[in-house]
Structures are given as structure tokens and as C-alpha cells.
Amino acid sequence: MEKIILDCDPGHDDAIAILLAAGNPNIELLGITTVAGNNTLDNVTRNAQAVCQVAGIDVPIARGASVPFVTPQIVSEDIHGDGGMDGPVLPEVTGELDPRHAVDLIIDTVLAHPPGTVTLVPVGPFTNIALAMRKEPRIIELVKHVIVMGGSYTRGNVTPTAEYNIYVDPESAEAVFQADWPVTMVGLDLTHQALATQELQDRVRAVGEAAGDTEISQFILDIWGFIGTTYREVFEFPAPPVHDACTVAALIDPAVMKTEAAHVHVELHGQWTKGMTVVNFKDRPGMHHSTGVAAEMQDHRTQVATELDWQRFADLVTDSVRRLTEQKAAGRADTRTV
Ligand code: BDR
Numbered sequence: 521m522e523k524i525i526l527d528c529d530p531g532h533d534d535a536i537a538i539l540l541a542a543g544n545p546n547i548e549l550l551g552i553t554t555v556a557g558n559n560t561l562d563n564v565t566r567n568a569q570a571v572c573q574v575a576g577i578d579v580p581i582a583r584g585a586s587v588p589f590v591t592p593q594i595v596s597e598d599i600h601g602d603g604g605m606d607g608p609v610l611p612e613v614t615g616e617l618d619p620r621h622a623v624d625l626i627i628d629t630v631l632a633h634p635p636g637t638v639t640l641v642p643v644g645p646f647t648n649i650a651l652a653m654r655k656e657p658r659i660i661e662l663v664k665h666v667i668v669m670g671g672s673y674t675r676g677n678v679t680p681t682a683e684y685n686i687y688v689d690p691e692s693a694e695a696v697f698q699a700d701w702p703v704t705m706v707g708l709d710l711t712h713q714a715l716a717t718q719e720l721q722d723r724v725r726a727v728g729e730a731a732g733d734t735e736i737s738q739f740i741l742d743i744w745g746f747i748g749t750t751y752r753e754v755f756e757f758p759a760p761p762v763h764d765a766c767t768v769a770a771l772i773d774p775a776v777m778k779t780e781a782a783h784v785h786v787e788l789h790g791q792w793t794k795g796m797t798v799v800n801f802k803d804r805p806g807m808h809h810s811t812g813v814a815a816e817m818q819d820h821r822t823q824v825a826t827e828l829d830w831q832r833f834a835d836l837v838t839d840s841v842r843r844l845t846e847q848k849a850a851g852r853a854d855t856r857t858v
């Protein structure tokens with residue numbers, strides 16, 4: 521069982537990460553924290569609450585940072601729409617937020633559990649994680665693992681070299697990569713393999729139809745409908761990538777992806793390369809070792825995701841949707857019999 525805190529900025533693919541985590545029995549979702557990224561903090565927090573409400577997920581949700589560490593805020597309405605998760609009709613949110621700041625929820629939760637048992641899963645800009653490290657540095661040795669969606673080693677999606685989550689808050693990202701805790705980087709090289717193809721969409725639709733309750737599956741299909749159009753028009757992709765859910769999938773089933781040891785630095789100053797993740801793979805030699813920089817890059821402390829088993833990924837997503845759908849249908853039936 522993996523105990524996780526999902527730090528997110530929903531976000532179409534963030535929503536699927538929440539659903540995947542909440543619907544899988546091998547994940548204990550200790551809390552959801554939100555961070556400004558794809559859209560304003562207000563909107564991404566509302567979106568997280570809406571996802572949980574639609575799917576009947578009852579976990580603490582705490583608002584976090586409303587702006588990046590240093591860099592001025594850049595939202596991505598062009599990809600995720602004006603509200604940050606356009607497409608599905610969102611319910612009026614009724615649940616209460618956790619009263620704490622996200623940073624305090626993260627720190628309290630890590631300190632309240634035995635050392636080495638809580639995994640952090642940032643799938644938006646890493647601002648909350650960097651702030652938590654600064655506020656309570658003890659979490660660095662207490663956290664089990666940090667598995668991030670962000671970065672890439674072959675291409676960017678904001679600039680030719682920079683991926684969005686890193687580009688919008690590179691200073692926080694660099695702090696997270698350099699801290700002395702185990703980090704796995706799930707970047708675009710991997711997540712662009714995780715497409716919500718027609719096959720996956722049909723499987724999700726079939727789950728709702730079989731259960732006689734299509735609310736959750738239709739919500740997901742509406743998410744993929746909107747982001748699918750964006751990805752077709754902006755990036756010429758045949759189907760939308762489910763970036764953020766890949767992190768959760770790897771925690772449920774490590775065989776869902778291959779990783780390689782590497783050193784990762786974030787470029788903070790490059791005129792054209794700011795926000796680039798500079799990845800030096802251990803088993804792909806080619807660097808001259810005699811400079812200080814080169815020596816530092818030989819500390820291959822990060823695992824970098826390279827190859828996805830799409831079928832396993834699709835099975836995990838479908839399984840979670842089935843479980844959440846059945847749980848929600850059972851909850852409705854209970855309410856009717858009371
Ligand atoms: C990342 O940026 C956001 O648009 C997505 O939610 C994902 O976390 C992909 O670059």
C-alpha cells in the first residue's frame with residue numbers, strides 16, 4: 521500500500537490522476553493539495569473539489585501556493601481552457617476545504633506517519649513541495665519517495681526544451697531535484713506515450729454502461745473530449761496524453777514503466793533554455809568528466825521514466841473507474857434503502 525499526497529493543479533490529466541489514485545486499493549490517498557499552475561489557485565482548487573464530488577472521493581483538500589517561487593505566474597488557458605479544466609459541466613462545489621495551507625498539510629502528514637512511508641506526488645508546478653522543504657527540512661529525510669510529473673529529456677511543450685510544470689517554476693523544481701531524497705522524474709518522453717486513445721475511451725464508456733451509472737465515465741469522456749481537441753489543434757496529437765496519471769500508475773504497478781538512473785538539473789538562466797531539465801543518464805556515457813560540473817552530473821540519484829507499458833496503464837485507469845463507479849452506485853443504493 522502506497523500512502524501518497526497528490527499535489528496538483530487540475531487540469532484535465534490531474535483529474536485522471538486523482539481518480540486513478542482514489543480508485544485503486546493499493547493507494548492510500550492521504551490528501552490532495554493544490555497549487556496555481558494550469559490556472560489560478562481558486563480555479564484549480566474548485567476543479568479538484570469538483571472531481572472529488574463527482575467521484576464520491578472523501579479526502580482532505582488544501583489550497584497551496586497562488587504564485588510560483590520566483591518566476592511570474594504563467595497559466596495555460598490555451599491548453600486547459602478558461603477555467604483550467606473546461607469540458608465537463610462541473611457541479612456546484614459543496615464540500616469544505618481543509619483549513620490548513622497545503623504546505624502545512626504536507627508537513628503535518630509526513631511528520632504524523634512513520635519515516636519512509638509517505639510519497640509526494642507533485643503533478644503541477646513544484647512550488648508547494650519547495651516551500652514545504654524550506655519550512656520543515658526534516659521532511660527531506662522522512663519522505664519515502666517523490667515522483668513528479670515534469671520535465672523531459674527529448675523535447676519541451678512550452679519551449680523546444682522546457683516542459684510546463686518546470687518552466688513555470690524552475691527554481692522550485694531545481695530545489696526538489698537537488699534535495700537528498702529519492703526522486704523519480706516522469707517527463708514528457710514518457711507521458712506522451714500515455715494517450716487516451718479511442719480504445720481507452722471506449723473501455724471507460726463501457727464501464728459506466730455496464731454499471732448502469734455513467735456519471736463518472738461521462739465526466740472522464742468530457743475531460744478527454746476537450747483536451748483531445750486542444751492536443752489535436754495545438755500539438756497535432758491523435759489523442760490527449762494523460763500526463764499526470766502516469767506517476768500514480770507507477771506507484772500502483774512499477775512494471776508500468778521503465779526508468780533509468782540519471783542526474784537532473786534544471787536550467788535557470790538560459791535565454792532560450794530556461795526550465796529545461798538537463799538529464800545525464802548513467803548508462804548512456806558520453807560526457808567528459810574532468811570539470812566540476814561534469815563530476816556533479818555523475819551523481820545519478822534520479823530515476824527518469826523512459827518507456828510505458830500502455831496496456832498496463834490503460835488497465836489501471838479502467839480498473840479505478842470501475843471501482844469508483846461501483847462504489848458510487850452502491851452509495852446511491854444505500855441512500856435509497858435508508
Ligand atoms: C503538465 O502540464 C500541465 O498542463 C499538465 O497538467 C501536466 O501536469 C504537462 O506538461
Ligand code: CA
Binds near residue numbers: 528529530531534
Ligand atoms: Ca498538472
